[in-house]
Amino acid sequence: MNKMLSITLVYLVLLWKEVAPWTDYQTVNILALTRLKNNGSVDQEVVVLVNDAIFAYFERRNKTFVLRPSASAGFNVLEDSEREFCMYEVLRGFSRQKEYLDKLIMETKAAKPPKVSPSINVYSQFPVIPGDPIYLYCYATGFYPGDIKMTFLQNGHPFPGxxxxxxxxxxxxxxxRVFKYVAISPLPGEEYSCKVEHSSMKKAKTVIWRPAQQSSLPSWVLVVCEVVGGFAVGIIVGVIVSVLMWRIYTALTKKPMVR
Structure with a gap:
C-alpha cells in the first residue's frame, strides 16, 4: 500500500498539469451495475461515476479501469483507499490515457457529458377488470446519466402501497433503462400516474394512466339483454316475412272480373 501511494504521489508531482483538470468535478462513486449487451446477455459491471455520469468501468480480465469512450470528467473526491486504488490503476496506464485526455479536454473544452431525457411508458400487465389486482409499470429508457427518480401517484397523491x-x-x-411497478386494484374513475425526475429535464414529466372504461352491469344482465334482443329481432323479421308472403298469396289468388 505504501509503495502504491508513493507511486501515486510521484505521478501527481511530475504530471500535475495533466491531473489538475480532473479536480474540476465534484463527486466520484464506484458502483456495481447490470449491463445488457446487444446479444441479450446480462453481465455485472463495476463502474466509476463522476458527477453521476459513467467515466470508466473496471475490466476484470486486465484488472484495470478503462475509460468510457466519450468520458469528459475526471476523478476527484474519493475515500483514501479508493483514491489510492483508482488513481494507481489510472496512472499505471497514463502513457496511453494522457494523450487521450489531452485531446478530449481540447475538443470538449472540459465540458461535461451530454444529458439525454428518458422516454417514459406506463402500462398494465393484463387487461383491466374493475376491482381485480394487476401490476402497473412505469418504464424509462434511453436516458443519461443514471440519476433518475420515479414516483407513482394515485389520484394526484403519492401511491400508498x-x-x-x-x-x-x-x-x-x-x-x-429502468422500470418500476406497483400492485393496484383499479376502479372506474381512478387515475394513476408516474412522475419522473431527471437531471436532463427542467421540470418533472408525468405520464397518466386510467383504467379502460367498461360496463358496470353484471355479466348475466348482459347475457339476458342479448337473448331478449335477439328474440325481438326474430319476431320483427318473422312479421315482415309473413306480411310479404300474404301479399304475394293474395295477388296470385285474386281473379279478374268478367262482364
Missing part, C-alpha cells in the same frame, strides 16, 4: 424498482441497466450505447 409498496413500489418495486428494477436494477439500473445500461446498454452498449451507455444509455440507461
Amino acid at each position: 409498496e413500489a418495486v424498482t428494477s436494477d439500473l441497466v445500461y446498454g452498449e450505447d451507455w444509455s440507461f
